Amino acid sequence: MDMDHVASNGLVLLGCGKMGSAMLAGWLKQGLPSGSVWVIDPNPSDWLQSTGVHINADLPNTPAVVLIAVKPQMMGAALPTLAAMGNGETVFVSVAAGTPIAQFEKVLGAQTPIVRAMPNTPAAIGRGITAIIGNTHVSDAALDLAEALLAAVGQVVRLESETQMDAVTGLSGSGPAYVFHLIETLAAAGQAQGLSADLAMQLAKATVAGAGALAEAATEDPAQLRVNVTSPNGTTQAALEVLMDETNGFPALLKRAVKAATDRSKELANG
Incomplete structure (x- = not known):
């Protein structure tokens, strides 16, 4: 066939x-x-x-x-x-x-x-x-x-x-919206640091799209790519200390978000 x-x-x-x-x-x-x-x-x-x-x-x-x-x-x-x-x-x-x-x-x-x-x-x-x-x-x-x-x-x-x-729905099915929101909030954070709205949005879109393409194309896994661009005591490390916080950072936040979408998918399937 x-x-x-x-x-x-x-x-x-x-x-x-x-x-x-x-x-x-x-x-x-x-x-x-x-x-x-x-x-x-x-x-x-x-x-x-x-x-x-x-x-x-x-x-x-x-x-x-x-x-x-x-x-x-x-x-x-x-x-x-x-x-x-x-x-x-x-x-x-x-x-x-x-x-x-x-x-x-x-x-x-x-x-x-x-x-x-x-x-x-x-x-x-x-x-x-x-x-x-x-x-x-x-x-x-x-x-x-x-x-x-x-x-x-x-x-x-x-x-x-x-x-x-249901878990696929929570990760990749609904996931593009999480990335769009990341772009929105990244741009807003750049604006808060003095960039114009248009420039901040252009930088945020290109950064997220480019990093995603690099993650797909590279032989190293994303964890290694992260390590590669993180200089000791540098600017990236300062940001990652916020984002990688086990309580308030990405690990806890995304686990909750994907679980919420997965749970809702189960509810919808069961009518």
Whole structure:
């Protein structure tokens, strides 16, 4: 089961908002024929209409993949229309936050191959990271296919169990917002030390983006990179003594933040 299988049997994309559009753009760029893609979306964008894909048209009976990219609250109306494709060869892949595999099995049928995925917002520029887990009916080949489709918007990792999805939500799913807030507060702190607002923001954005890129590219781990730029009794050490404080610094703060998001994810999944 590969992209040729998708090209010949078809792919149905349910929902084409930011995430759906980013994935579709990636697939078309990789050479998936637009005629092999059916999109169901109540408000198709001008861009979508320019791609040549089938929009709100009659669907193939047994597409290779149905990729669900609608908001969870829209799922109730949209999913039952696809139930006829359940319990068969069609692989369902969901990027809808907080919707457990069991919920899909209830609507689509218990024998349906279902892959649950948690991407994050940098997927919009092809720099996302997505965690995936399949139910027992997902073959290795189907999981490989789901990974290949989601790789269009960034890195993909596989989980050992669906219970890990709440922690993934707390770390990488919600995590971009933590970094955006870091940029905001870093810029504000620079302004407090006498820099103009525009200059402080430019420095903060470039610093966080550059350090992130360096952390990904470097062979050393982030702890070593930190040590490399920390001169004894220098300016970086003075700041790190504040940030690394076990009670009030990053270690305690981020542990609490990720736990709060993880706990909320569990609550939402349990209705």
